Amino acid sequence: MRRKLVAGNWKMNGSLASLAELDGIGAALDPRIDVAIAVPATLIAPAAARAAFPIGAEDVHSADSGAHTGCISAAMAKEAGAAFSIVGHSERRQGQCESDADVKAKAEALRRHGMNAILCVGETLDEREAGRAVAVVTAQVRASLPEGAAGDWLAIAYEPIWAIGTGRTATVEDVEAMHGAIRATLVELLGAEPGAAVRLLYGGSVTADNAAALLHARDVDGALVGGASLTAAKFAPIIAAGA
Numbered sequence: 001m002r003r004k005l006v007a008g009n010w011k012m013n014g015s016l017a018s019l020a021e022l023d024g025i026g027a028a029l030d031p032r033i034d035v036a037i038a039v040p041a042t043l044i045a046p047a048a049a050r051a052a053f054p055i056g057a058e059d060v061h062s063a064d065s066g067a068h069t070g071c072i073s074a075a076m077a078k079e080a081g082a083a084f085s086i087v088g089h090s091e092r093r094q095g096q097c098e099s100d101a102d103v104k105a106k107a108e109a110l111r112r113h114g115m116n117a118i119l120c121v122g123e124t125l126d127e128r129e130a131g132r133a134v135a136v137v138t139a140q141v142r143a144s145l146p147e148g149a150a151g152d153w154l155a156i157a158y159e160p161i162w163a164i165g166t167g168r169t170a171t172v173e174d175v176e177a178m179h180g181a182i183r184a185t186l187v188e189l190l191g192a193e194p195g196a197a198v199r200l201l202y203g204g205s206v207t208a209d210n211a212a213a214l215l216h217a218r219d220v221d222g223a224l225v226g227g228a229s230l231t232a233a234k235f236a237p238i239i240a241a242g243a
Contacts (some may be wrong), residue, residue: 002199004215004242005155005222007118008037008229009058009086009203019043019050024050024232025239033242034222037229038086038118039098041072050083055082056116059092062105064112074106074113084116086224088144090161093120098141107146107154117226118201119144121182125162133160136176138185149190151197156182157224163204167227172217173201179219208237215242 008025010018022037029035029052038056039047050054057077064073077085085087086105087110107117121140123133146154158178160170170178181199187195201223202214214220215238222242228234 002151002197002221003034004032004061005034005036005199005201006072006215006225006235006239007035007056007155007157007222008225008235009039009089009180009199010039010043010230011039011091011210013230014040014043016043016046018230019047021230021232021235022047022051023172025235028232028239029053029240030243033239035239036084038084040163041077041080043130044077044080044082048083053096054083054116055081056086056118057082057127058086059089060085060087060106062102062109062110064109074109075114078113078115080220082120086118086120086157088120088140088163090120090122090159090238094161100140103144104146107144108120111146111148111153116155117146118155118157118158119146120159120224122159122161122164122204128160128162134178134181136180141182141185142189145186145189149186149198151196151199155199155201155222156186157201157203158182159203165205167205169205169210170202172213175220176218179217183219206238208241211238213242 061071087106199221
């Protein structure tokens with residue numbers, strides 16, 4: 001049985017004062033649910049020292065060191081206290097022109113340093129309306145999947161790009177169909193048991209109002225939450241919805 005994972009992504013938000021929200025989130029923990037939050041690099045160390053749950057990075061470089069101004073390596077993130085990182089978020093794929101190969105290399109860097117990865121995939125609105133959503137997303141899974149992929153360190157987050165921060169959410173039926181396609185791809189690539197062990201998260205305007213329906217949909221093992229993870233008042237009900 002795959003445990004539910006409710007993960008937050010603060011993106012380019014937060015300050016030292018914001019870390020007080022971690023206390024309220026910690027008070028809402030449920031022993032049946034895994035909870036984690038990725039914070040900006042400047043907050044990893046103080047957040048990890050304060051939180052009662054894993055803190056992660058929002059991105060890492062694929063190299064362990066080098067002339068990569070402004071980037072942080074997996075080793076650096078780990079030293080700061082990060083237990084995992086998000087890789088391949090659409091805001092990096094689109095805004096920073098990251099390729100599937102880049103995403104794969106980043107996930108493999110995390111594995112080298114004993115860290116977990118949440119690997120994001122998702123289609124644009126144009127791709128969905130053209131009937132290409134499943135083909136696009138499963139192609140991303142195939143090309144981004146790291147060597148040694150396994151459920152004990154890797155989760156895949158399906159985040160339709162048109163639903164991120166827009167208030168629009170995919171229907172439960174759409175999510176189940178896409179997660180089913182991702183699961184079938186993982187089973188094909190990894191084998192039946194390993195493919196069934198990787199957790200599949202849904203992300204895209206997840207709120208307290210829609211979390212229960214999404215978190216209990218077929219083949220949905222959790223959520224990757226953006227704006228609603230910034231405060232305990234909004235994030236705690238999502239955790240509770242997964243129980």
